[in-house]
Amino acid sequence: MENFIQLLVQGILVGVSYAVLSAGLTLIFGVMNIINFAHASFAVLAMYFPTFWFLQWWGIDPFVSAALSLPIFFVFGYFVQRLVISRVIGRPGSETATLIMTMGFSLLIENMILLVWSGAPRIINESYTIATWRVGGVLINHAQTYGMLASIVLIIGLFIFLNKTTVGKSIKAAADDPEGCAYMGINLNLVYGIAYGLGIAVTAAGGCLMATYRPFNPFYGETIVVILFAIVVLGGLGSVTGAVIGGLIIGLVQQLSSLVVAVSLQNVAVFLIFVICLYTRPQGILGKKERAI
Amino acid sequence: MKAATGNRKFVWASNYLAIIIVCVLILLLSVLVGSDRYIQRIILLIVLWVFMCTGFNLISGYGGQVVFGYMMFVGTGAYTTVLLFKFLGVTPWLGMWVGAAIAVVIAFFIGLPTLRLRGHFFAVATIAFPLMTFPILNHLGLEEVGIPFVGHGAASLQFSDLRYYVVIAIILLGLSLSLTRKIERSRLGFALRAIRQNETAAEGMGVDTFRTKMITFLLSSGIAAIGGTIYAFSLLYVLTTHAVFGLFIIVKVLSITIVGGMGTLWGPVIAAAILVPIGEFLTAQFGARFPGLQDVVYGAALVATIIYIPEGIWGKISKSYYKRRRKEMATQAMTGTDESPAISDEFVFNDLQLSSNGIVSNEPILKIENVSKSFGGVNALNDLNIVVSAGKLLGIIGPNGAGKTTLFNVINGYLKPDKGRLLFEGQDVALLKPNALCKRGIGRTFQVAQIFHNMTVIENIMIGAFANTRNANEARAIAEKIAQKMGIVNRANDMAVGLNLWETKMVEISRALATHPKLLLLDEPMSGLNPEETVRIGKIIRGMADSGITVIVIEHVVQSLVKIADLMLGLDEGHKITEGKPEEVISNSHMIEAYLGAKWRERYVKS
Numbered sequence: 001m002e003n004f005i006q007l008l009v010q011g012i013l014v015g016v017s018y019a020v021l022s023a024g025l026t027l028i029f030g031v032m033n034i035i036n037f038a039h040a041s042f043a044v045l046a047m048y049f050p051t052f053w054f055l056q057w058w059g060i061d062p063f064v065s066a067a068l069s070l071p072i073f074f075v076f077g078y079f080v081q082r083l084v085i086s087r088v089i090g091r092p093g094s095e096t097a098t099l100i101m102t103m104g105f106s107l108l109i110e111n112m113i114l115l116v117w118s119g120a121p122r123i124i125n126e127s128y129t130i131a132t133w134r135v136g137g138v139l140i141n142h143a144q145t146y147g148m149l150a151s152i153v154l155i156i157g158l159f160i161f162l163n164k165t166t167v168g169k170s171i172k173a174a175a176d177d178p179e180g181c182a183y184m185g186i187n188l189n190l191v192y193g194i195a196y197g198l199g200i201a202v203t204a205a206g207g208c209l210m211a212t213y214r215p216f217n218p219f220y221g222e223t224i225v226v227i228l229f230a231i232v233v234l235g236g237l238g239s240v241t242g243a244v245i246g247g248l249i250i251g252l253v254q255q256l257s258s259l260v261v262a263v264s265l266q267n268v269a270v271f272l273i274f275v276i277c278l279y280t281r282p283q284g285i286l287g288k289k290e291r292a293i
Numbered sequence: 294m295k296a297a298t299g300n301r302k303f304v305w306a307s308n309y310l311a312i313i314i315v316c317v318l319i320l321l322l323s324v325l326v327g328s329d330r331y332i333q334r335i336i337l338l339i340v341l342w343v344f345m346c347t348g349f350n351l352i353s354g355y356g357g358q359v360v361f362g363y364m365m366f367v368g369t370g371a372y373t374t375v376l377l378f379k380f381l382g383v384t385p386w387l388g389m390w391v392g393a394a395i396a397v398v399i400a401f402f403i404g405l406p407t408l409r410l411r412g413h414f415f416a417v418a419t420i421a422f423p424l425m426t427f428p429i430l431n432h433l434g435l436e437e438v439g440i441p442f443v444g445h446g447a448a449s450l451q452f453s454d455l456r457y458y459v460v461i462a463i464i465l466l467g468l469s470l471s472l473t474r475k476i477e478r479s480r481l482g483f484a485l486r487a488i489r490q491n492e493t494a495a496e497g498m499g500v501d502t503f504r505t506k507m508i509t510f511l512l513s514s515g516i517a518a519i520g521g522t523i524y525a526f527s528l529l530y531v532l533t534t535h536a537v538f539g540l541f542i543i544v545k546v547l548s549i550t551i552v553g554g555m556g557t558l559w560g561p562v563i564a565a566a567i568l569v570p571i572g573e574f575l576t577a578q579f580g581a582r583f584p585g586l587q588d589v590v591y592g593a594a595l596v597a598t599i600i601y602i603p604e605g606i607w608g609k610i611s612k613s614y615y616k617r618r619r620k621e622m623a624t625q626a627m628t629g630t631d632e633s634p635a636i637s638d639e640f641v642f643n644d645l646q647l648s649s650n651g652i653v654s655n656e657p658i659l660k661i662e663n664v665s666k667s668f669g670g671v672n673a674l675n676d677l678n679i680v681v682s683a684g685k686l687l688g689i690i691g692p693n694g695a696g697k698t699t700l701f702n703v704i705n706g707y708l709k710p711d712k713g714r715l716l717f718e719g720q721d722v723a724l725l726k727p728n729a730l731c732k733r734g735i736g737r738t739f740q741v742a743q744i745f746h747n748m749t750v751i752e753n754i755m756i757g758a759f760a761n762t763r764n765a766n767e768a769r770a771i772a773e774k775i776a777q778k779m780g781i782v783n784r785a786n787d788m789a790v791g792l793n794l795w796e797t798k799m800v801e802i803s804r805a806l807a808t809h810p811k812l813l814l815l816d817e818p819m820s821g822l823n824p825e826e827t828v829r830i831g832k833i834i835r836g837m838a839d840s841g842i843t844v845i846v847i848e849h850v851v852q853s854l855v856k857i858a859d860l861m862l863g864l865d866e867g868h869k870i871t872e873g874k875p876e877e878v879i880s881n882s883h884m885i886e887a888y889l890g891a892k893w894r895e896r897y898v899k900s
Contacts, residue, residue, distance in 0.1 A: 035413050087600050092490075092746070096359050099413040100551060101599045103361075107544060107592030111585035119584060218585075222540055226424055229417050264432050271425040278406045278418055 002137040007255045013144045015251020020151045020206030021224070022231040022243040023158060024199035030238025031175040031195040032089065034098045038105035040221030040228060042200050043207030045109050046073060047216045051208045052122050062124055066150060066208035070201045077200030080105070082193045089192070106221060113218040123215040143213035150209055158202055159240060171195045175238060223267060227254075230274035249273075308474050315562065316467040323459045331577075333455035334528070339569045340462040341524055342549055346561035347469040348516030349546045352509045354556035355482060357489030358408070360510070362419030363517055364542035365403070365426065366396040370518025371525035371537040372430070372438070378449070379441055385450040389522040393515040400514035401507070408506045411492070423538045430534045438532045440525065450526045458527035465523070469516055473558055476509075480759045480768070485509060487745055487756045489556070494743035497705055499731035499760030499808050541588075548591045552598045554605025563606055568594060619786075657716075658683040658812055658843050659704070664713030665867075666699055673699040674710070675867035681812070686838035687845045688854040688875065691864035692887050697847045698740055700864070701814045704845075705737050706730045717812070732760050736810030738801040740817050740847075746790040750781055753789050753800050757807030768807075775803045779833075794821055798830070812843045819850040831857045851879060863887070 025039045046069045054060040054068070088097050123129075128142035162168040174181045174191045182188050210216075231250050235242025250270055257269035323336050345367065353359045373392035377383040383391070399422075407418045430436065443449045452458060476482045484505045487495035496502045525532050535541075549568055553560025572587040579586055602609050659681040666674040673696045681687055691697050702708040703715065706727035715723040722730060736757070745753050754772035755765070762768050776782040779799045784792065789800060798818060805813055818834065819827045827850060835857045838844045848854040854861070854875070861878040863870040865887040871878050878884060 035417055037417075084596070084600065088603075091603065093357070093412075095413045096357070096416065097599050097603065099416055100359065100547060101596055103544075103547070104592045104595035104599070107588050107595065111588040111592065114585035115583050115589065223424065226417065226420055230421070262432055265428055268425050268428050271421045274418075274421050275406075275425075278410075 004256075004259065005136075006138045007258065008252070009138055009140060011252035011255035012248065013141075013148050013251070014255060015248035016148045016151045016244075017144075017206060017210050017247075018224075018227065018231055018251055019244045019247025020154055020209070021203050022228045022235070022247055023155055023240050024201075024203035024206070025228050026232045026235065026238055026240060026243045027158075027162075027171075027202075028196055028199040029232060031171055032085075032098075032192055033095055034085070034089075034102070035095075035229065036196075036199070037099055037102040037225060038109060038221075039102075039199075039203055040225040041106040041109040042073065042077070043203050043210070043224070044216060044218065044221040045113065046204035046207035047211035047220075048113055048117055048122070051211045052124065055124060055126075062126065062208055062212045063146065063150065066205045069204040069208050073204035074197040074201040076197075078193045078197035080200070081196035082189065085196065086189060086192065106225070110218045110221065117218075119218055121215045121217045124212050126212065129213055141213055147209035147212055151206065154202055154205055155240070155244060158198070161198075162240065167191075167194060171198075226274075227267065227270055230270060230277075233274065234277060308478070309471055312467055312470045312474065316463050316470075320460065320463050323456055323463075328454055328456065330455060333459060335570055335573050337455055337459050337462060337527060338573065339565045340459060340466050341520060341527070342545055342569060343561050343565045344462060344466045344469055344523075345517060345520035345542075346546050346550045346553075346565065347466070347473050348513040348520065350550050350556065350561060351473060351476065351485075351516075352506070352513040354550055354554075354560075355477070355489065356485040356506055356509050357412070357556075358506055358510070359413075359416040359547075360419050360513065361416045361543055361547075362403070362422050363513075363546055364538050364540070365419070365423040366400060366514035366517035367521035367524070367542050368423060368426065368534070368538035369396040369399055370521035371529075371532055372435070372521075373518070374522040375438055375440055375525055375532045376435075379438065384448050385522060385526055386448075389519055392522055393518040396514045396518035397511045400511050404507050404510045408503060408510065420543075427534050427538045430538070436534050440530060440532060455527065458523065462523055462527075465519065470558060470562075472512075477558065478765055480763050480765060481505065481508070483752065483756055483759060483765070483768075486556070486748060486752075490745040490747055491743055493707070494739070494745070495756065496727045497707065497731060497737060497743075498757050498804060499728050500756065501726070501728045503726075544588065544591060548595045550605075552594050552605060554608035557605060557607040557611065560605045560607035656683050657681060658718060660714075660716035661700075661704075662714040662716065664703060664710045664715065666696075666703055666708060666710050672867045674703065677713070677867065677869055679862065679869065679872075681843060681845065682860075683811075683843050684838070684841055685843060685859045686835065686857060687843075688858035688861040689845060689847045689864060690849070690851055690854065690861065690878070690884070690888075691870075694866075695864040695887070696867040697864055698816060699867075701737060701816055701845075701847065704730075704812075705735050705814060728760075731808050731810075734809065734811035735814065736805035736808045736812070737814035738798070738805055738816055738818060740820075742797045742801050744789045744792075744797060744800050744804070746788070748789060749786050750789055750792070750796075750800055751776060751785040754803045754807045757804035760808040771807055772803075775806050779803045779806075795826055798822075802833070806837070810842060812845070813837060815844065815846045817847055817849065819848055819853055827853050855879060 021040065021043055025036055028034055028036045028039075050060070050065040050068050050072065051062045054065045055062060085098060085101070088094050088101060091097060126143070128146060131142040132139045133142070162172055170181070170186050170191050171194065174186065174188060174195070178188055181191070227250060231243060231246035233246075234249060235244070235246030250273070253273055254266045254270050257266055261269065319336065319340060323333065326332050349360065349363050370389065370392035373395050374385050374388035377388040377391060378385055403419060403422055407415050410418055442451060445451055445453050476485075484495065484500045487498070487500055488502050488505060492502055521537055525537065529536055549561050549564045552568060553562065553564030568591065572590060575586045575590060598605060604612060657680045659679070661677055661679040664674055664677045665672065677700070689697055689700070699708065703710050706722075706725055706729070710723055713723070714721050717730070717733060717735065722733065725733075745756065748756075751769065751772050754775055755768045758768035758771040762771070773782070773785070776785050779802065781796055781799045781803065784796060789797070792800065802815070802818070815834065818830055822830060831853050834844060834846060838859070846854060846858070858875050860872065861875045862872040863878050863881060863884040865883070870883045870887065871881040
């Protein structure tokens with residue numbers, strides 16, 4: 001029983017951390033119809049810079065880095081969209097082209113990290129990294145808990161931004177009807193740039209938080225990105241709320257699966273859920289029902 | 294007769310000679326450079342990667358369904374062969390076919406759910422499968438499997454000289470390139486290109502899209518598996534999950550195919566000949582100091598190609614070649630006689646060997662019984678009953694949102710009715726897929742033209758003709774005859790993307806005619822045309838009906854429709870309001886109200 005509660009707690013902690021990462025992915029997908037395959041790689045980049053190196057160089061706390069990463073990666077993402085991705089959007093077959101292109105990005109990011117900072121696994125060593133509270137027989141990690149609280153703040157912030165500000169409303173409008181927005185005088189390119197930047201920024205911050213309790217290497221993103229995609233599909237494409245629910249489900253499945261199978265097969269359980277989802281309710285993944293012709 | 298065989302021989306040679314020449318040249322190169330392992334390794338890598346790319350290219354390049362999980366099949370092939378060899382002593386020559394067979398079976402079960410998904414979802418969905426297999430194999434203790442060395446020899450596929458592997462790989466490459474070329478020119482190839490450009494239209498024109506994608510997917514997976522086996526035996530002493538199930542496989546295959554040109558035969562060959570040596574050189578020179586340099590190059594090549602030359606190197610070359618050739622042909626035509634064809638004003642289609650061949654019976658060809666269809670609470674069709682007699686021209690009018698196009702989508706199978714029966718020639722066809730309905734004789738055009746932009750006019754029409762024949766030459770003959778008839782033969786070899794509105798409509802009608810329809814659905818054929826063209830298209834439609842094709846036309850240009858229709862039917866809010874002779878329908882007070890509002894009805898009734 002204790003074991004079960006331990007895994008339940010762990011599942012929620014992991015699930016929220018995934019939810020932040022997939023919130024950005026689902027936002028970018030919802031607005032631009034792009035599956036951003038480089039998504040997790042941006043998060044891994046944020047684990048190195050600013051998180052790891054700011055701590056090494058100047059002793060800046062990773063939680064401060066998480067806040068700093070928001071503007072840094074917003075600008076980075078904005079320019080990536082405006083300078084590179086926007087050239088491909090609108091072409092026939094752009095959905096697949098952007099997917100392949102972002103795979104190219106992830107290849108570039110991962111291997112640049114490898115080139116510059118080597119492939120050695122890194123770990124953040126702060127007081128909270130391994131410290132735990134003991135509640136009954138259940139152990140709760142400090143860093144993970146702080147990370148979860150920060151993640152909740154991030155998600156609520158994103159939610160408020162999208163629903164209450166003019167820019168946020170423009171983003172939502174552009175997701176709904178880009179053509180209509182263009183006619184209403186909304187600068188679509190600008191909105192797309194902001195949406196991409198925002199998605200990357202949230203993800204990067206999520207990456208920083210994750211780095212506080214997890215060892216990482218340049219290729220850490222390869223496995224996560226498909227888990228994130230599974231979450232986005234499970235939660236309904238383009239919905240931030242869905243990403244939170246999907247994240248929790250996947251986090252719980254991943255952790256609780258070790259009750260039945262070996263720990264090394266955790267992700268098999270996750271992908272199995274994804275595959276079952278494909279077989280049973282493909283409409284979730286078919287996206288908006290377009291009028292046939 | 295002799296000329297015909299000679300011609301056929303010429304075609305065969307032009308199809309396959311280049312492939313043979315290239316393979317022989319690589320072979321010569323390999324033999325001439327001697328037994329230097331480093332260089333032989335690069336040659337072998339080039340040939341092997343191109344071989345794996347040909348499999349990927351079939352489904353992803355020609356068919357447009359990018360398989361990110363391609364390594365699933367490479368890994369399956371490699372692991373099956375090696376495990377059979379290691380534990381049961383089965384020779385790799387047999388094991389490789391077992392591996393291919395298992396890969397094909399796996400592909401079938403992966404394809405069942407995923408091939409229904411479109412574009413980028415399919416791509417990411419397929420990647421879940423190798424990611425799932427990876428940890429399972431590791432868990433089973435198969436993360437690393439040493440390939441047992443049983444002595445050099447052909448039986449165990451273990452050679453000390455890499456050139457033996459090069460020979461085997463070249464033979465396989467020759468076969469896969471020839472297969473690709475054969476598919477390119479066949480019905481399957483045409484179907485794949487149509488699917489890549491417009492899956493919905495392809496399905497409506499008789500292409501069984503799911504089956505086409507599945508067959509190609511299975512072929513691709515088989516090629517991947519065989520490639521995996523040769524890769525494992527020639528270059529790996531220890532088979533690891535990372536080496537054959539890892540992302541690195543798809544990165545290589547994808548980069549080479551994209552840089553060379555998706556859906557081109559020679560693209561991957563050229564790209565591999567450039568990228569593989571560069572990558573190997575960088576790894577050999579700087580790999581120790583700068584790990585990951587090779588993948589940076591691949592990543593940069595991938596991104597740059599998609600931005601600057603999305604059609605790839607070979608796509609670019611062949612595009613500019615065709616552009617030049619067309620220019621030459623155009624100048625030749627200018628100096629020659631006036632080639633613009635005389636378009637007859639008589640549109641008689643009896644000689645097109647259409648299925649009904651002018652026999653007009655009064656049997657109902659189509660019966661719609663109590664059909665309803667709603668979209669989330671909106672009733673697009675509401676308990677509709679329509680009977681269409683064979684050989685008649687039925688015009689359907691109704692205000693926007695009346696359910697006209699929805700009705701067409703139900704008749705040709707794009708939408709399934711929520712309830713009710715759809716009887717075509719007496720049989721309930723409500724559950725058939727659009728391609729099956731097309732083959733039974735329901736053709737259609739679309740409100741917004743849905744042509745295949747990157748195919749020529751003749752190829753567009755051929756897609757329709759393939760509904761009735763498997764033979765590409767026959768399909769071309771049918772298409773040419775129809776193009777002649779419709780007056781677009783002068784644009785036969787032009788890409789459809791550059792056509793004007795009239796020509797586009799003619800291509801669409803021609804393509805529908807090529808399917809040999811008994812029932813033809815035309816969705817607003819007159820919209821956007823000038824008055825002169827409107828009259829002409831009216832004559833064409835009338836001509837088709839007079840040749841025995843039952844025609845249903847949706848149209849807002851009511852005056853023109855009245856002149857040609859035998860019968861008319863008024864729809865509003867999914868209900869049938871009225872039907873009968875054209876004059877009766879257009880003077881029906883409800884129809885006037887539906888179109889123009891209550892005020893006009895009162896005025897009309899008063900006057």
